Amino acid sequence: MPTPDILDLVLQGRRSRPINFGDITAVSPFDLLVVEASDRGMPVSDVTGFYRDPDPCATAALDDIRRKEVWPGCPAHFGIA
Secondary structure (H helix, E strand, O other): OHHHHHHHHHHHOOOOOOOHHHHHHOOOOOHHHHHHHHOOOOHHHHHHHHHHOOOOHHHHHHHHHHHHHHHHHHHHHHHHO
16 A cells, blocks of 8 residues: 555544644654655655764754655645644
């Protein structure tokens, strides 16, 4: 089953309830599912690798990508508040 379909199943029943995406921690299972489903050109293995790296610049850059590119598309794409 494609990852976007899995995420859609996970979000069923959440359509009318808001999700505060700022509360979702990086590399949590839900975060990685969204990263995989959004298909932004970076495999999940690379995402987890960046967070294992102690370089604060790499972590900050990845956090910025998540905030600006990954999470904003999720509510509109999956019809959640």
